[in-house]
Amino acid sequence: MARPRILVVGAGFAGVECVRRLERRLSPGEADIALVSPFSYQLYLPLLPQVAAGVLTPQSVAISLRRSQKFRTRIIPGGAIGVDPRAKVCVIRKITGETLDERYDYIVLAPGSVTRTFDIPGLVEHARGMKTLAEAAYIRDHVIAQLDLADASTDDAERASRLQFVVVGGGYAGTETAACLQRLTLNAVKRYPRLDPKMIRWHLIDIAPRLMPELGERLGDVAMGILQRRGIEVTLGVSVAKAAPEEVTLTDGRVLPCRTLIWTAGVAASPLIATLGAETVRGRLAVTPEMNLQGFEGVFALGDAAAVPDLVKGDGAVCPPTAQHGIRQGRKVADNVIAAVRGLPLTPYVHRDLGLVVDLGGRDAVSRPLGVELRGMPAQAVARGYHWSALRTNVAKTRVLTDWLLNAVAGDDFVRTGFQAQKRATLRDFEFTDAYLTQDEVREHAASLTAKG
Structure with a gap:
């Protein structure tokens, strides 16, 4: 049997932590892992004000993914611009400008967020x-x-x-x-x-x-x-x-x-989320406590792009879009993806604020x-x-x-x-917020890929 294909979208706190845990806990022959990111580094976002002030150099907060010799995940240099969760296809615009239709068995959506703007003139x-x-x-x-x-x-x-x-x-x-x-x-x-x-x-x-x-x-x-x-x-x-x-x-x-x-x-979930046509909560994907997307097989979402239920607070509260939650959600999603690959039950995300x-x-x-x-x-x-x-x-x-x-x-x-x-x-x-496809354009890509076999 072909190895299952795991596609992780986003190299922020959530995405990188997920990839690292997948690499540690899956044997090389158990699954193929790919990471979609326009840059081959993880940005330590909380220290950006110190970069702007010149206290830190830009290289200090851009943590290279390729430095590690143990990093066996395939990096796809580009940005995900659309996802068809029914056809299990992710449309990627590579940094060369080419469009790539990437099939997957399991997808982890951690595209992060963009600056939230309003209809303010200028x-x-x-x-x-x-x-x-x-x-x-x-x-x-x-x-x-x-x-x-x-x-x-x-x-x-x-x-x-x-x-x-x-x-x-x-x-x-x-x-x-x-x-x-x-x-x-x-x-x-x-x-x-x-x-x-x-x-x-x-x-x-x-x-x-x-x-x-x-x-x-x-x-x-x-x-x-x-x-x-x-x-x-x-x-x-x-x-x-x-x-x-x-x-x-x-x-x-x-x-x-x-x-x-x-x-x-403030921030808003990545425009990628709108291309799925799935239920959202204030613009973030509505997911279960296990961080999977109900009604769509093999789709997980976390971090700034997902409304992950906060089981500690309860009463319908969702986890705030912070690095602290992103890191810990990345680990839990990795465990749940591995459980799905192995046919085991998923477990919910529970975390107390530090x-x-x-x-x-x-x-x-x-x-x-x-x-x-x-x-x-x-x-x-x-x-x-x-x-x-x-x-x-x-x-x-x-x-x-x-x-x-x-x-x-x-x-x-x-x-x-x-x-x-x-x-x-x-x-x-x-932030390239106008680079994303519409839902119809994503479906066209998926249909074209299916027609090609």
Whole structure:
């Protein structure tokens, strides 16, 4: 008999953890494993704000899949753009531009998420996100470029707009991004004698009534106080009404002269999910506690793309889209795929929350490991210790630790590479959200493959 074909879509926390466990627990002759990803690395997403601030180099958080000699999974360099779960076909657009129709017996859908946007005039044209390595590197270049351009300008109004920065999203990504980049500009402006440091203004805005509500009221207030003491203007209950190249209009009527709008107001499941034609919960695939898709044989989904029931909380709650859940769901899905291959019963995903860590740069942090509230240096130690231990390879751990030590001793570096010199980049340029097929186009691919035999 032919070996069953297991196809894993996505090389994030969930997908890579699933592949690693499959490799460890399946013998080489028991199944063929393939991984679909446009990049042959796993991105450690929680540290992207530190890449944008120059504390870490991009290579430090891009963990190569090909370095490991034991990695026997076939990597398909491309992106899944459609899945027909009835025909068991995944349509892949390879990085060469060719389209590949890949058959499978079992598919693990872990395509992750994209930046959630709304129908706000000018948003996708003028905002930048913080979801990819390229975006983090681009934003760093862009922010430093604003200092250079303000220094070169003789127009006071232009200077004011270039030195005003707006971050939208009071969750972990937005708060850490605003904190880390504000610290970068505060240190950098000391090297610009013609610029008044008081002109640099950072705004963190969110439509929610509280900053990072998952932290709890007390730690949320502590984080708010840290940001405000550092000069970051935090405004809650407000969002963006309109974005333009040189200004941002808020829903409270204020107009902020601004050339930098960073949008981190939540995530949405990958557009790949819509191509399946399956039931969803707020855009995420509705799956069982075992993380399989009811009514479709051999289909599993997890991570940001799946509404995995939270059996600990109950009452219809689903697991939040965090790295902590992604890693553990990847292991459980791998076990369930192996059980399906071997004809054994599947088991549900049950996981208790280990806590939260928020690194605000420098010595500032708030953390709540296992329910214990920490702030300052103890929280910083816990936050960085958690991230460091979660890095999968010793090479990555060495690079990150070296970068942290170098930054602590030598301070920030303010060099821009020129990545953004050619043209303005938008959210769509980085996340390729318009690359996916419709359900009818996916079925056409599957029918064509069936006709070919």
